[in-house]
Amino acid sequence: MDPLLLARAQFAANMSFHILFPTISIALGWTLLFMRLRWLKTHDDAWLAAYRFWTKVFALSFALGVVSGITMSFQFGTNWPGYMERVGDIAGPLLGYEVLTAFFLEASFLGIMLFGHGRVSERVHLVSTFLVAFGTTISAFWILCLDSWMQTPVGYEIVDGVFHVTSWPAILTNPSFPYRLAHMLIASALTVSFLLAGLSAWQVLRGKTNASTPKAMRLGLTLAAVLVPIQILVGDAHGLNTLEHQPQKIAAMEGVWHTEKGAPLLLFAWPNEREQRNELAIGVPRGASLILRHDPDAEIRGLDEFPDAHPPVKPLFFGFRVMVGTGMLMLLSAWLGLWLLRRRGWAPAALPRPVLRLLAAMTFSGWLATLAGWYVTEIGRQPFIVYGLVRTAEVASRVPPGKIAASFALYLALYGTLIVAYVGVVRYMAGKPPEQAPATPQSGEAVADVVGAAS
Amino acid sequence: MSFDNMLPIIFMVIMGLAMLTYVVLDGYDLGVGLLMPRATLAQKDTMIASIGPFWDANETWLVLGVGLLLIAFPKAHGMVLGALYLPVAFMLIGLILRGVAFDFRVKAQDVHKRGWNRAFAAGSALASVSQGWMLGRYVTGLQDGWRFDAFAAVIAVTLPAAYALLGACWLILKTEDELQERAIGWAKKAWPLVVLGIAAISLATPLVSATVRERWFQMPEFIALLPIPLTSAIALLGLRGLLNSHRIRGKLCGLPFALLVLVFVLGFFGLAYSIYPFVVIDQLTIWQAASSPAALKVILAGVAVAVPAIAAYTVLAYRVFGGKATALSYA
Ligand code: HDD
Ligand code: HEM
Numbered sequence: 001m002d003p004l005l006l007a008r009a010q011f012a013a014n015m016s017f018h019i020l021f022p023t024i025s026i027a028l029g030w031t032l033l034f035m036r037l038r039w040l041k042t043h044d045d046a047w048l049a050a051y052r053f054w055t056k057v058f059a060l061s062f063a064l065g066v067v068s069g070i071t072m073s074f075q076f077g078t079n080w081p082g083y084m085e086r087v088g089d090i091a092g093p094l095l096g097y098e099v100l101t102a103f104f105l106e107a108s109f110l111g112i113m114l115f116g117h118g119r120v121s122e123r124v125h126l127v128s129t130f131l132v133a134f135g136t137t138i139s140a141f142w143i144l145c146l147d148s149w150m151q152t153p154v155g156y157e158i159v160d161g162v163f164h165v166t167s168w169p170a171i172l173t174n175p176s177f178p179y180r181l182a183h184m185l186i187a188s189a190l191t192v193s194f195l196l197a198g199l200s201a202w203q204v205l206r207g208k209t210n211a212s213t214p215k216a217m218r219l220g221l222t223l224a225a226v227l228v229p230i231q232i233l234v235g236d237a238h239g240l241n242t243l244e245h246q247p248q249k250i251a252a253m254e255g256v257w258h259t260e261k262g263a264p265l266l267l268f269a270w271p272n273e274r275e276q277r278n279e280l281a282i283g284v285p286r287g288a289s290l291i292l293r294h295d296p297d298a299e300i301r302g303l304d305e306f307p308d309a310h311p312p313v314k315p316l317f318f319g320f321r322v323m324v325g326t327g328m329l330m331l332l333s334a335w336l337g338l339w340l341l342r343r344r345g346w347a348p349a350a351l352p353r354p355v356l357r358l359l360a361a362m363t364f365s366g367w368l369a370t371l372a373g374w375y376v377t378e379i380g381r382q383p384f385i386v387y388g389l390v391r392t393a394e395v396a397s398r399v400p401p402g403k404i405a406a407s408f409a410l411y412l413a414l415y416g417t418l419i420v421a422y423v424g425v426v427r428y429m430a431g432k433p434p435e436q437a438p439a440t441p442q443s444g445e446a447v448a449d450v451v452g453a454a455s
Numbered sequence: 456m457s458f459d460n461m462l463p464i465i466f467m468v469i470m471g472l473a474m475l476t477y478v479v480l481d482g483y484d485l486g487v488g489l490l491m492p493r494a495t496l497a498q499k500d501t502m503i504a505s506i507g508p509f510w511d512a513n514e515t516w517l518v519l520g521v522g523l524l525l526i527a528f529p530k531a532h533g534m535v536l537g538a539l540y541l542p543v544a545f546m547l548i549g550l551i552l553r554g555v556a557f558d559f560r561v562k563a564q565d566v567h568k569r570g571w572n573r574a575f576a577a578g579s580a581l582a583s584v585s586q587g588w589m590l591g592r593y594v595t596g597l598q599d600g601w602r603f604d605a606f607a608a609v610i611a612v613t614l615p616a617a618y619a620l621l622g623a624c625w626l627i628l629k630t631e632d633e634l635q636e637r638a639i640g641w642a643k644k645a646w647p648l649v650v651l652g653i654a655a656i657s658l659a660t661p662l663v664s665a666t667v668r669e670r671w672f673q674m675p676e677f678i679a680l681l682p683i684p685l686t687s688a689i690a691l692l693g694l695r696g697l698l699n700s701h702r703i704r705g706k707l708c709g710l711p712f713a714l715l716v717l718v719f720v721l722g723f724f725g726l727a728y729s730i731y732p733f734v735v736i737d738q739l740t741i742w743q744a745a746s747s748p749a750a751l752k753v754i755l756a757g758v759a760v761a762v763p764a765i766a767a768y769t770v771l772a773y774r775v776f777g778g779k780a781t782a783l784s785y786a
């Protein structure tokens with residue numbers, strides 16, 4: 001098999017596995033801080049129960065994020081050795097600052113956040129929780145800055161094929177970065193809100209609710225109801241920005257083969273790469289022009305303007321529809337769920353069973369939309385690794401394909417097992433009765449024996 | 456020498472120190488993992504509790520070390536990791552298994568707990584053996600041939616033994632009573648393996664590498680360098696003597712660990728001396744491999760601010776969780 005294709009597939013598999021867990025850790029860290037603060041304020045033990053349960057989910061997700069992230073930091077060198085030699089002056093400092101400012105911060109304070117009760121004061125503990133959440137967010141800042149720079153490079157000059165920095169401020173504010181950062185952080189918050197609501201719904205369906213269930217359900221649905229519309233607006237703005245800087249990506253997402261005026265918004269189609277046309281197309285006439293240019297007759301540039309320099313169409317076309325479709329489903333279920341929950345006095349058990357089933361089915365919908373979105377973004381950059389400037393093939397490794405294939409197979413087997421184990425354990429923990437509340441809440445007594453019996 | 460020319464040296468030093476810190480810190484974690492199968496169920500919990508709050512930060516030093524290799528010496532990163540592609544993959548799989556098993560084992564159903572305990576030990580073993588193998592291949596300049604493979608194989612068993620010894624010393628420091636007693640026993644068993652391994656490596660290195668031979672066996676350098684092996688030998692003997700003394704059960708419980716860390720540090724300096732000024736011995740000097748001075752300066756500014764802060768919160772974490780390990784709990 002083609003070593004380039006293998007290397008890409010392997011990188012994509014590792015990256016896809018990694019991103020699942022940051023997506024949860026980033027927003028869940030802030031959520032835990034919120035739950036803890038609510039409990040300190042209200043002294044309602046339901047918040048404490050919620051805090052305890054979701055801390056376990058957090059610890060597990062964080063561990064998976066860390067180990068898969070360590071894999072990622074090796075992947076750059078093993079899969080794209082030419083990458084650093086060409087753009088190291090830009091990628092190096094960004095990756096370096098991520099390690100120095102974010103990774104050590106989160107990793108060092110994680111211990112205190114998870115196990116520090118009773119050893120440090122409540123204040124130091126809150127600060128530690130804050131620093132962990134803050135660390136995950138800064139980490140997203142640096143890595144997304146780099147990824148965005150690869151999509152919309154600015155602030156560089158090329159001397160003998162090697163990139164040199166001409167302006168750090170320009171790099172740190174590269175055109176797609178604000179949109180990508182906002183879109184990703186909201187994606188993380190949405191993933192967590194559907195996890196909260198979905199798992200709570202599942203608890204109700206199984207008759208395994210506890211004091212924390214109503215809190216988690218209400219928090220999740222409220223967050224989702226507020227954030228989905230914002231995400232849609234940000235996504236729209238993101239798309240307009242992409243149209244400006246990476247028109248062929250948009251052409252592939254919308255299935256526009258030939259430059260046309262008044263392009264339709266395709267709801268469904270089967271792109272035919274060889275004949276350069278869409279089969280079975282169902283669309284809203286002039287819709288794409290209207291959405292992208294805010295003018296029904298505007299011209300959308302087609303793929304034919306970018307010979308040999310446009311991404312494959314099918315993954316982008318369908319990836320984009322999966323993301324947007326999931327977003328619409330999220331809107332529907334969050335608003336419906338919240339409205340009904342409010343009408344039924346905030347009691348999850350009073351929700352109609354079909355609605356509970358819908359929410360339970362949406363538990364991991366954030367993962368689906370996030371992965372689909374990243375595929376659109378990353379595959380949409382092909383055949384370039386730095387958009388318009390460096391082709392992926394130029395920087396690929398010369399490792400024999402057999403070795404790549406062997407390690408790829410091992411990673412896949414491991415990741416498959418771990419995802420199953422992760423979802424299984426989260427379910428298992430959600431089905432267990434919560435731990436007893438401690439006699440004196442602040443005493444720091446060992447309440448839930450984390451390393452003790454798996455009770 | 457101009458500042459621009461010194462930058463690669465500065466980064467070699469920082470990277471080396473990050474790697475050394477990683478080997479010592481994650482070394483005791485991995486060592487505890489290696490010893491796990493020998494402990495009872497209850498002891499396993501205490502052993503994990505002794506590393507629980509630290510392992511994540513410990514592993515981050517690897518990210519920093521490899522990150523610096525990537526960003527400061529990109530050519531060497533490609534060459535080293537390309538040549539060690541499969542061992543790197545095995546190490547990563549080991550680290551993944553170890554890291555997740557640690558969390559899963561307390562959250563999974565009882566029937567699965569045993570499996571995660573095994574995964575924890577197996578992951579630790581896989582990671583340590585791969586690291587040893589990689590170190591061996593690296594020291595011989597990534598050359599191919601049975602002599603080099605044999606050399607790497609010796610390190611691939613010595614490093615896990617050294618980690619096990621370090622893990623046992625950590626447990627002597629962090630635990631009491633019966634577990635501490637067993638840790639002393641484990642240390643006694645690991646000690647001869649480590650000594651044998653170090654002796655074999657010390658004899659074999661000059662044989663497999665002409666560069667190293669010239670570095671060490673030349674007058675007057677030989678005399679000047681003598682303190683390194685001598686101090687290591689004394690530290691190792693002292694460590695063995697301590698294992699028979701009842702005082703390590705009390706006040707001196709940290710001394711075996713400290714002595715062994717000293718041996719690691721000296722070994723590191725010996726290695727650094729053998730390799731300098733190469734990043735990949737005989738193939739690539741640090742100046743050939745380094746990034747541009749402009750990029751290095753930007754990173755150096757970050758290092759200068761961040762590393763003291765990192766040191767401060769590392770100290771904080773070790774103080775918060777100082778003393779003997781007790782059961783961990785989220786609360
Ligand atoms: C949008 C967010 C995001 C993205 C796109 C990435 N990461 Fe990540 N990464 C995080 C967000 C994050 C995080 C939230 O900071 C993590 C995840 C969970 C965690 O525990 O920390 C993390 C952990 C993490 C770690 C372990 C840190 C530690 O020891 O604590 C490493 C080495 C990496 N990542 C490396 C990478 C690389 C090389 C990436 C790109 C190719 C990458 N990550 C993409
Ligand atoms: C976080 C979620 C991410 C996901 C799910 C993801 C997914 C992918 C996928 C699917 C590919 C393969 C595309 C193809 O070859 O067709 C890819 C390639 C790549 N991505 Fe990402 N990516 C993510 C983030 C990042 C970030 C943050 C960076 C850099 C800072 C990055 C750098 C790269 C590089 C270097 C390649 C390889 C070259 C290429 O194929 O373009 N990715 N990624």
Ligand code: HEM
Binds near residue numbers: 179187325371
């Ligand atoms: C429903 C309306 C949405 C629209 C119009 C939209 C739009 C977009 C566009 C245009 C991109 C590609 C940007 C580029 O590559 O240049 C993108 C990427 C992405 N989307 Fe969405 N999106 C929507 C909903 C969602 C939802 C609900 C989620 C997750 C919960 C999500 C997560 C992502 C992620 C993670 C990426 C990749 C990172 C990035 O490039 O920002 N999106 N989105």
